Amino acid sequence: MSVLIYADSYNKKLTKTAYEAVTYGLKTASLLGTQATVIVTGECENIAELGEYGATKVLHVNKPELNYSEPQLTAFTISEAANKEGANLVVMAHDHSGKGILPRLSVRLNAGSVPGAVELPKNEGGFSVKKAVFSGKAFAQVEIKSEKKIVSFLPNTIPAEKVGGSAQVENFEVTLPTTNVKVKEVKKESTKLSLTEADIVVSAGRGLKGPENWGMIEELANELGAATACSRPVADIGWRPHHEHVGQTGVTVRPNLYFAIGISGAIQHLAGVNGSKVMVVINTDPEAPFFKAADYGIVGDAFEVVPKLIEAIKAFKAANN
Amino acid sequence: MKILVCISKAPDTTTKIAFKDNDTQFNKDGVQFIINPYDEWYALVRGLELKEAAGSGSVTVINVGTTENDPVIRKALAIGADDAVRIDSEDKDPFNVAKQIADYAKDKGYNMILTGKETIDYNGSQIGGMIAEFLNLPYISQASKLDVNGNIATIERDIQGGKEVLEVEGAFVLGAAKGMAEARIPNMRGIMAARTKPLNVVSSTAGEDLTEIKSYSLPPAKAACKYVSADNPAELLDLLKNEAKVL
Numbered sequence: 001m002s003v004l005i006y007a008d009s010y011n012k013k014l015t016k017t018a019y020e021a022v023t024y025g026l027k028t029a030s031l032l033g034t035q036a037t038v039i040v041t042g043e044c045e046n047i048a049e050l051g052e053y054g055a056t057k058v059l060h061v062n063k064p065e066l067n068y069s070e071p072q073l074t075a076f077t078i079s080e081a082a083n084k085e086g087a088n089l090v091v092m093a094h095d096h097s098g099k100g101i102l103p104r105l106s107v108r109l110n111a112g113s114v115p116g117a118v119e120l121p122k123n124e125g126g127f128s129v130k131k132a133v134f135s136g137k138a139f140a141q142v143e144i145k146s147e148k149k150i151v152s153f154l155p156n157t158i159p160a161e162k163v164g165g166s167a168q169v170e171n172f173e174v175t176l177p178t179t180n181v182k183v184k185e186v187k188k189e190s191t192k193l194s195l196t197e198a199d200i201v202v203s204a205g206r207g208l209k210g211p212e213n214w215g216m217i218e219e220l221a222n223e224l225g226a227a228t229a230c231s232r233p234v235a236d237i238g239w240r241p242h243h244e245h246v247g248q249t250g251v252t253v254r255p256n257l258y259f260a261i262g263i264s265g266a267i268q269h270l271a272g273v274n275g276s277k278v279m280v281v282i283n284t285d286p287e288a289p290f291f292k293a294a295d296y297g298i299v300g301d302a303f304e305v306v307p308k309l310i311e312a313i314k315a316f317k318a319a320n321n
Numbered sequence: 322m323k324i325l326v327c328i329s330k331a332p333d334t335t336t337k338i339a340f341k342d343n344d345t346q347f348n349k350d351g352v353q354f355i356i357n358p359y360d361e362w363y364a365l366v367r368g369l370e371l372k373e374a375a376g377s378g379s380v381t382v383i384n385v386g387t388t389e390n391d392p393v394i395r396k397a398l399a400i401g402a403d404d405a406v407r408i409d410s411e412d413k414d415p416f417n418v419a420k421q422i423a424d425y426a427k428d429k430g431y432n433m434i435l436t437g438k439e440t441i442d443y444n445g446s447q448i449g450g451m452i453a454e455f456l457n458l459p460y461i462s463q464a465s466k467l468d469v470n471g472n473i474a475t476i477e478r479d480i481q482g483g484k485e486v487l488e489v490e491g492a493f494v495l496g497a498a499k500g501m502a503e504a505r506i507p508n509m510r511g512i513m514a515a516r517t518k519p520l521n522v523v524s525s526t527a528g529e530d531l532t533e534i535k536s537y538s539l540p541p542a543k544a545a546c547k548y549v550s551a552d553n554p555a556e557l558l559d560l561l562k563n564e565a566k567v568l
Binding site: 015072075094100101102103104108111113115130131133135136137138139140141143145146179180182183187188194195197200250256257267268271277280291292296297299300301311315316 | 419488490534555
């Protein structure tokens with residue numbers, strides 16, 4: 001069975017997860033002993049870069065209607081490409097685009113799907129994939145029993161690998177169906193790093209005592225090149241916007257490094273962040289449950305520790321550049 | 322306005338997760354079950370608000386499950402849904418769950434089908450999109466705002482680092498995320514009324530499952546936290562660079 005990889009793009013550029021999808025898809029194809037084709041939908045200026053990540057064949061459906069990865073149109077397009085390529089497995093990221101596309105594609109292809117894989121599939125005694133369940137509190141090994149299959153992986157599951165090479169890009173013509181969905185406006189904080197794409201996340205909670213104290217959190221995030229996040233109570237009382245709320249009922253993040261400052265570490269919060277590779281906890285209360293989940297901890301007052309940490313990072317950056 | 326809200330049963334958010342039967346089954350012993358929060362807090366409540374604003378219409382909740390699920394379905398009725406449908410089947414495979422809901426909904430003329438953006442147990446984000454494809458309707462995933470004006474719905478959808486404002490004409494399926502509504506606590510009148518509201522059980526149209534959970538596992542135990550003195554954050558950076566290798 002050959003593999004079709006969906007590489008998402010936004011604002012005419014491939015997204016970070018697009019490169020991860022190529023690496024994930026190529027590794028899966030090699031595990032299955034087969035070839036992989038990449039599909040890019042919508043206008044995209046840097047498709048050629050996919051070659052550096054090992055893609056050899058890329059189908060490009062160059063239509064502006066597909067610029068927003070609208071699920072109905074994009075799933076239709078991917079299903080056309082899967083049929084053309086005879087692909088039995090489609091791979092994509094379990095990100096904002098993938099979450100809309102995967103279920104529709106699953107129905108179109110009559111394919112069993114596993115969203116949110118945390119490692120590469122296994123192909124021994126049936127094709128199965130390990131996925132996060134119970135909001136990150138556990139994992140399930142899920143077998144796909146249908147002939148056609150779809151797997152989406154959680155962002156930051158495996159790093160995109162540059163292997164060198166070049167891709168042959170083929171223009172793929174698709175007659176799109178009509179849709180009743182119109183994009184009226186995109187509100188994007190272009191200057192801010194996206195929370196789910198960030199390698200480092202700096203998160204703070206009620207220990208900060210008030211929204212006026214977030215200046216040092218933003219400064220710390222800025223020094224680290226990190227995105228900012230917060231706990232649920234902080235979003236609920238309006239100190240920070242809802243889209244910064246990480247946890248079981250907010251955003252799930254899986255950065256390489258997660259800083260939790262003044263967050264006690266309720267089980268619901270941990271569920272949204274325990275996919276992080278390394279967690280640092282700063283809290284005045286040595287009994288805070290978060291320390292049990294942390295890799296590194298500082299027991300101390302955030303108002304004293306954070307400014308010192310910012311100074312230390314400045315010195316660290318100066319020494320390491 | 323005719324609204325269908327898909328609800329799922331989920332373990333309470335404070336549940337400590339454990340497994341049994343050689344890690345092949347979720348251990349439900351002592352677990353408190355709730356309506357999946359995204360389905361209840363956002364999809365159901367926003368559906369009720371829209372019906373109330375319109376001054377007419379109906380909100381029906383639908384669930385795929387066994388009689389075990391009736392208490393959580395009754396809770397949705399207590400919060401304010403007019404009636405409920407339970408498709409009598411086990412909810413194992415998302416494809417089958419979505420297909421059964423779509424089969425039920427296809428000739429009922431719903432103006433919108435609302436559900437949570439994902440469940441907090443399987444975290445699949447699949448049911449809404451699958452129903453939409455079965456019914457050939459638009460699907461708006463991760464929607465944090467929904468307003469309706471006549472035949473046009475204005476919806477905000479979370480995207481990477483921002484929001485999209487969408488306009489949808491006609492019927493649609495939506496996955497609700499945080500921000501769409503505020504949770505409602507059922508009052509005594511609602512709880513009393515829920516006892517007599519219709520809960521219709523319909524038979525299953527399930528086909529063969531396309532996926533199957535073979536086993537569960539818990540994350541490996543973490544090594545003990547390594548403490549760094551509050552006076553020496555430089556040591557923390559050294560550990561992050563040279564030991565954890567994340568800087």
